[in-house]
Amino acid sequence: MRIPLPPVPLPGHVADLAAEYGDGRRQAAEPRDAATVVLQRPDAQGRPEVYLLRRQTTMDFAGGMCVFPGGGVDPRDYDHTVAWAGPQPAEWAARLGTTEDVARALVCAAVRETFEESGVLLAGTSADSVVADTTGDDWEADRVALESRELSMTDFLDRRGLVLRTDLLGIWSGWLTPVFEPKRYRTWFFVARLPEGQVTRDVSSESSEVVWLPAAEAADQADRGELAMLPPTYLTCLEVGTLGDVDAVLAASQDRTVTMFMPEVEPLGDGFTLSMPEQLRPLVAARRS
Numbered sequence: 672m673r674i675p676l677p678p679v680p681l682p683g684h685v686a687d688l689a690a691e692y693g694d695g696r697r698q699a700a701e702p703r704d705a706a707t708v709v710l711q712r713p714d715a716q717g718r719p720e721v722y723l724l725r726r727q728t729t730m731d732f733a734g735g736m737c738v739f740p741g742g743g744v745d746p747r748d749y750d751h752t753v754a755w756a757g758p759q760p761a762e763w764a765a766r767l768g769t770t771e772d773v774a775r776a777l778v779c780a781a782v783r784e785t786f787e788e789s790g791v792l793l794a795g796t797s798a799d800s801v802v803a804d805t806t807g808d809d810w811e812a813d814r815v816a817l818e819s820r821e822l823s824m825t826d827f828l829d830r831r832g833l834v835l836r837t838d839l840l841g842i843w844s845g846w847l848t849p850v851f852e853p854k855r856y857r858t859w860f861f862v863a864r865l866p867e868g869q870v871t872r873d874v875s876s877e878s879s880e881v882v883w884l885p886a887a888e889a890a891d892q893a894d895r896g897e898l899a900m901l902p903p904t905y906l907t908c909l910e911v912g913t914l915g916d917v918d919a920v921l922a923a924s925q926d927r928t929v930t931m932f933m934p935e936v937e938p939l940g941d942g943f944t945l946s947m948p949e950q951l952r953p954l955v956a957a958r959r960s
Contacts, residue, residue, distance in 0.1 A: 678944040678955065681936065685851065686943040689936045692850040702847060702855035704773065706781035707741025709843060709907060709920075710789060712865040712883065717916045720883045721908060722789060722871055723898075737882075737889075737898045739907075740788035741781070743856065747823035748776040748783065754828065756798035757838030766842055766928045767859055778837055781861045783824040787817050789881070790872035793840065793863060794833040801836055803868040814874065839863055841924025846903040847933035849945065857931060860907060862924050864917050887912030894958065902934070906951050913954065 681689075691697045710722040723737045749772060764774035786792045786805070795801040805814075813831075816822035828835065841862040848855035865871070873881045884892070889908040892898040900908070914920050934945040947955065 678939055678947070678959075680939055681943045681945065683942070686936050688851045689849070693936075697851075699850040700853055700855045702857040704744040704777065704780075705742060705856040705858040706744065706777045706784060707739045707858055707860055708781050708785045708840070709739050709860060709862045709911060710785060710791060710865060710871070711862065711886075711911070711917045711920060713917050714885050718885045718887065719911055719914065719917045719920050721886045721889060721911065722865075723882050723884060723889060723904075724788060725880045725882075725899075735899055736904070737893075737900050738904055739860075740785045741858070742784045742788075744773075744776050744780045745783070745820065745823070747820070747825065748779040750823050750825040753779065753825045754834035756795070756834045756836050757840075763837070768845070768929045768931065777859050778835065778840065779824050781840060781859075782835055783817060785863070786814060788874070790814065790874050791865060791869050792833075793836050793866065794828060795836055796832060796834070798834065798836075798838075801839070801866045801869075802833070803866075805869060806872065811874075839866070841921050842927045842929060843907065843924055844903075844927075844948075845929035845931040847931045849934050858903070859929055860903070862911075862920055864921060885912065890958075902945070902947065906947060906955075909954050909958070910951060 692699050711719045714720045722740065724740065725735065725737050752775070760771040760775040763778055764771045767774050767777060769777070782793045790805055792802045792805050813822060813827055817824060817827060843860040843862050845857070845859050847857050871881065886908045889898060890905060890912055893900045893905050893908070911920055914923060932948050934947065936943050937946045
């Protein structure tokens with residue numbers, strides 16, 4: 672399945688529908704907060720590879736799309752304050768553009784969803800340690816319990832005596848689903864390196880397959896119609912792929928703050944398209960020239 676990538680013409684009925692939301696004739700769905708993590712490792716040439724999951728085609732949101740590990744914030748991500756190593760919730764709140772309780776829940780959701788969907792856990796027994804192996808049966812039982820919501824992330828960490836290694840996460844961007852979509856998310860994009868000793872596993876019940884690809888190659892495959900991606904995933908791969916290595920990606924994340932971006936209808940020739948962040952337009956233009 673080929674998914675048109677930005678900038679692409681919008682069908683006339685979509686532009687008309689967006690106009691109805693814009694002038695108040697329709698009420699937009701309330702977005703749900705979500706977190707996603709661009710998990711990376713160096714390839715043989717040192718370039719950043721990213722971990723992608725192809726969502727089950729039966730999923731009611733982004734079915735069949737290649738995505739990064741992630742998902743909606745669970746109410747229990749707010750349960751109570753967990754042991755915390757690295758930047759504190761107040762600092763995350765300032766950089767994520769939200770309140771401390773939401774920031775804490777977003778970071779918790781980012782770590783939880785990464786573990787649920789890849790088997791990788793960004794936590795350790797102390798501020799300078801990280802879990803080395805999560806492939807045992809006991810870890811898998813906990814992962815399944817988290818995925819089924821029988822266990823909360825905070826209780827999981829408390830029970831195992833672990834602290835969130837928030838310093839292993841970087842901030843990348845924020846995307847808000849357009850107003851005309853029936854299911855909407857306010858998604859914060861994080862970046863992280865695959866911890867030494869840990870391995871990804873094809874474990875998520877929401878994915879049909881997983882793959883590690885150099886970020887630039889993932890964008891190339893999307894251009895060729897070999898991978899189906901939503902624009903935020905494609906644009907993230909495109910941007911990450913311009914950086915030389917994982918260290919450069921993590922370094923670039925350190926000074927970032929999130930201003931949530933919502934694609935809006937804008938002119939394209941005689942028709943319309945969806946907008947994209949201004950800083951990414953040159954990257955897309957270079958590929959289309």
